[in-house]
Amino acid sequence: MDPVIITGAGPVGLTLALALARQEVPCVVLDEGPGKDEPRPARTVVLRPEAVALVERLTGTPLTGLGSRWAGWRSVRRKQVIGEVEFGEAEPPPLHLAQHELTEVLRTALAREPLVRIAVDSRLDSVEQEKSGVTAHTRGPAGTWWRGSYLVGCDGPRSTVRKLQDIRFPGRTAVERYAVAALRTELPWEDQALLHRMPPWRTSGPSAGEVVARPLPDGVWRLDWLLPPGKDLVTPELLVNRVRETLAGWSEGAPPAYELLDTGVHTVHHRLARRWRVGRVLLAGDAAHLLGALGTQGLEEGLLDADNLAWKLAVAWHHGPHEALLDSYQAERRAAIAARLRAADQVLPLLRGGGGLRAYVPGSSRGHDTLLADGHLGRGALGAPGTYADSPLAPRDLAEAAEVGTPPGAPVTDVRVTAEDGTFVRLRDRLGRGALLVVLIAPGTGVWERKHWVTAGVMPRLAAAVTALPHRAELLVAESYPGAAAHSVLLVRPDGHLVTALNGVRPADLYAAAEATLGGPTPPADTPAEERGAGASAGSR
Template sequence: MSTIEIDVLVVGAGPTGLALAHELRRHGLRCRVIDQGEGPSIWSKAQAIHARTLELLERAGIAEDLLRDGKRIRQVNIYGAAGRRVAHMEIEGLDTAYPYIYSLAQRDTEIVLARCLERAGGVVERQLRLARFSQDEHGVDATLVHADGREEAVRAAWLVGCDGAHSTVRHALELPFEGSSYEVRIIQADVRVDLPIPAEDDEAVVFFGEGALVGLLPLPGKHRYRMLVPRPPGDETDATLENFQRIFTAVGPPGAVVDDPAWMIAFRLHCRMVGRYRVGRVFLAGDAAHIHSPAGGQGMNMGIQDAFNLAWKLALCHHGRARPELLDSYHAERHPVAAATLAGTDAATSGLAFNLGLRSHTALELRNRLVGFATSLGFLRRKLSRAASMLDVHYPGSPIVAQDRPSLLGAHVFGQRSDEAPFVRDWFHFGHGPAPGDRAPDVFDPEIEDSPRLFAAFDPLRHTLLLFDGASASEAGYRGLVALAERLEARFPGLVAVRIVVPHDERPAPLAAWPGEVLQDADGRIHERYGARSECLYLIRPDGYVAYRCQPADPDKLVAYLERIFV
């Protein structure tokens, strides 16, 4: 049995594994992605793709393919007894090119991701399972078993388990999957629903009833919906068309018809996660590392975001361009995100169980009024929209993010600017910009179709450095930024893409001979969003998060930070 050497073995070809394999190939790693199934499962319980995930997929060149067939959900209507609408909420307040929840069955998402992987030169190897593996300080030895029983030995530098809730990789690592199971069950189906009430194409609909709740999420196709029906503790209702129709007749509008199921399934809810995302040269991602209630529809999104967090770090370390400690930040960043998400979905599921227990007319009416009042509050709608979008996922405690800025006492109070130190108002303005570990915000004019976007200037494979000389830009200031850029390229060649942002609609004379990219910000939107009233810099990671920022732009401090990350 010969041994094949590769860079990364990805186990599992769900959305997480496919996204990871695609990213690894983009970063120049040789990887194999294997899956013991024959193809994408029709039991595609995941459906929602959120704004932050779409932004990451856009960086990978995948978003355009995904956005061809799904539905954009922009509003939710909630109905009570007798078809009376008790609440309406629109998704709002999102600073993104994707201000909606994108609805596409997981099976279709996997098909698109697999097609993009093939376009990048990769392939999913189906009906191929991981039997066992061992690791040493230099790599991982894995034994794969083909459908005909033939064994194959693989030597990989790294192994990533993206193989779901029953992960073979996690079991082999003997990592506890700590948590619990809920008594609430879900019966779910992709069906045709004929509603006797108006329902827009971009509208999710929820129906409240006595001891029951039905959610309808639009899917591609006329009158096609994902129907979710939570069942109270002790209820063992099967997922049959008759049961879906019976329950919907009880809580939905009179005359509604449910038929033509593509698939139906019943499942219990679990809330579990591992304590470690990395053991030596082996990593866990997606459902192999964390599973939780589908409340909020964030499970698949978390897995894809795991993949984007890990891929660039693995590539830099494997190529010897970054320090090995960089890989420890994968657990340090993603584990707290999973813990917070599990806590949130746990609370939501507990609230769901409470609602299913309501029986009296008075309690039901009070619940409906409270929901209607809460969703009428603008700040709460924006908060819920923001949470659902996952735009606020951030890594404030990460060991690989940092900032340098003077104390407030070191800021100028009055007088003319004699150096690059900020004035007090500049200091506070910078404080309102994106902090280390935050998502680097996109900047564009939402009123203009095809408005230029800041994201288009971010390098999809390298760190991007944004250099600002501030509103009071000067020739000396620009010469200093050019010197900083040249020093960076000499010290860390090919690792950082530099962009100088200017508050003009033309290239300033001091930058005429500089070969780098200049971003023209004549309307000041970028400067405003990044708190750049005075000289400062932002270093953006390949996954679109702020790695480091500094006010003013100090070359020595920037280099000192980069030497913590890069070799």
């Protein structure tokens, strides 16, 4: 079968290629550049633990040495500390690293992957698709035709794939604008990120509003200053003045010595593609959505797109058309992004509205700072990752569904489990292999060798039920899981989202839940395309 064609060699496209290769799906990545990113210290990304685990699992490379894990977070208004967060086991810290470092880790891993080919200096200019596959043409020194089973556009905000498929990309332009600088210096707090609103050294004008400091390794910091609405030119002199003024204000005296490494202006747009799938052509990352106001992170959402799409494409590539499963990619991911954009639209007038009666409501400023912190820290409706509770893949009417600490559709908690070979591993380590995960909660198993309990109690019956599932599955055993009673059984998708929890071993319910996770019963190979739903997906724009 033909490989999957991925256009765009940024972090999202490279992550998708690795995720597909790990599930034995060959890929071709069309990179319109030379195959290496220019280092830009001021272009950074903040990743939460789930996204860090995804990249580390795919690349086999720890990211900690490349980025900074914050010790804490502080929200300050004028001179008063409004809120503080200390990161630890209860709330793991995010990881902050330069985007080119992330891309380099992904490229290095792909260089070792025989199932992935990266074609540099290859700019897409046409796409044709039919029932059996996709044909793409690239121009450049090695311009040629490429044949693929599917094509995924990970080619950024100006996506050629999106335009060729005539997909609308409505939204808001220039929602926020920031002046950005990366510099090496010493600040009064160590390894802590800071949100400073209304700093006392800027006393008037809309530009007085906000500055964010995020640490990087080796004494480097990224500073972002919120700019007033408009298109006023940000000159080098203005940026240097902002740097000196801000450092002097934080040091309460002369600014400390600093080395300016990189500067720029970051403009945030909010857009959402009307469709993410047209037949065998799909969109991911910035080609499908743009967000990032109020401290939220758009790139991380692109990585979650890749994680969601990879296992579904792998099922379709290995086992033939699964139209409902592929359609669920748009249903799940677009709904998650739309919810975050709606939350931002609701909060923006409160935080950037410029006063009014709300400015005189007691406690309103503290509430605003909390909302901003949610965006930066990945909390609440504004910043938390989406769940798929309303997914078309969610099983319905299970007789023995149970409640656990994770709601259906949400990412599972990373607990220690016993694998089928008797080794202890983390649950997240078993994700991304294309298999469903069935987790039995069995207190006490962690202190006994597997050979003593693998043939006892409910294990033989559960093992037989797992073997009979309509898709490859791995049986794992955990001593405990938050909110789960003994002998509960969890069904987990390959991307780590909980399908359901069951009260005990219920083979019929487990089979029904697994079948729903794959989009329902797979139609026979000779079923007409329009009855499988492919006609609707491929025909309309």
